[in-house]
Every structure is written in structure tokens, then in C-alpha cells.
Amino acid sequence: MTLRPMLTPTRRRLRSSRALQLVLVAALWQLGNAVARVTGWPIPGGILGMLALLALLASGRVHDGALRKGANWLVGEMLLFFVPAVLAVLDHPELLGWLGVKIALLIVLSTVVVMSTTALVVEFGLRLAVPPEDAHGAR
Numbered sequence: 471m472t473l474r475p476m477l478t479p480t481r482r483r484l485r486s487s488r489a490l491q492l493v494l495v496a497a498l499w500q501l502g503n504a505v506a507r508v509t510g511w512p513i514p515g516g517i518l519g520m521l522a523l524l525a526l527l528a529s530g531r532v533h534d535g536a537l538r539k540g541a542n543w544l545v546g547e548m549l550l551f552f553v554p555a556v557l558a559v560l561d562h563p564e565l566l567g568w569l570g571v572k573i574a575l576l577i578v579l580s581t582v583v584v585m586s587t588t589a590l591v592v593e594f595g596l597r598l599a600v601p602p603e604d605a606h607g608a609r
Contacts, residue, residue: 491540494532498523 502519
């Protein structure tokens with residue numbers, strides 16, 4: 471007896487039930503947590519669980535439609551995950567004035583400086599590593 475006749479109704483139920491989809495995602499998350507705990511790897515269990523889900527999706531064992539409703543619900547309710555950050559900003563109203571603007575500009579400026587410096591260092595390192603005549607293919 472093959473498993474295909476038994477799996478078809480299960481797959482159909484999974485595609486139609488947002489709750490089952492969320493249970494599958496949570497089960498993969500817990501599996502990742504268990505793997506991280508048992509192996510002692512310094513990788514969060516949620517990342518390992520999502521890598522397991524990526525492997526299942528890439529292999530074709532799970533189709534994207536089997537998780538679409540659950541994923542759309544999670545994305546739709548994502549604001550709930552950010553409520554603590556919003557409350558922290560509300561506790562510090564000075565961040566909504568000029569101080570906040572100055573901090574935001576400082577963050578943007580420092581990010582640009584760090585990225586530019588990194589690009590220049592990488593470019594300099596590549597020029598040191600590859601002689602100019604090798605870079606153009608001439609010998």
C-alpha cells in the first residue's frame with residue numbers, strides 16, 4: 471500500500487487551513503530549537519527551522535501554496551511583533567522631535583561612511599592582491 475492516497479487529503483487540509491499551516495511553521499521552529507540545543511550550534515533555532523522549511527520548499531516536499539494562508543496572516547499581523555519597539559518610542563517623546571531627526575541623520579550618515587570606507591578598503595585590497603597586468607588578462 472502506498473502513502474500517496476493518504477497524503478492527498480492531508481495536503482488538501484493543509485492548503486485550506488491557516489491554523490495547520492501555522493502549526494507546521496511552529497513545529498519547524500521547535501525542531502530547529504531542538505537541533506540547536508542538541509548540537510550546541512551557536513545558531514538560533516528559528517533560523518535552523520526556517521532553513522529546514524527552505525529545504526522542504528526547494529526539494530518540492532512542501533509546496534508554497536501549503537503555507538500561503540498562514541504566512542499571509544503572519545505578515546498581516548506583523549505589527550504585533552513590533553509593538554514593544556513602538557511603546558519604547560512613545561516612552562521617549564523627545565525622539566519624535568529634533569533630537570530624533572538628528573539621531574536619524576547621524577545613523578544614515580554613519581552608515582554611508584562605513585559602507586564607503588568598506589568599499590574603498592576592499593578596492594584597495596583587491597588592487598594589492600591582483601597586479602594590474604593580470605587584472606586585464608594581458609601577460
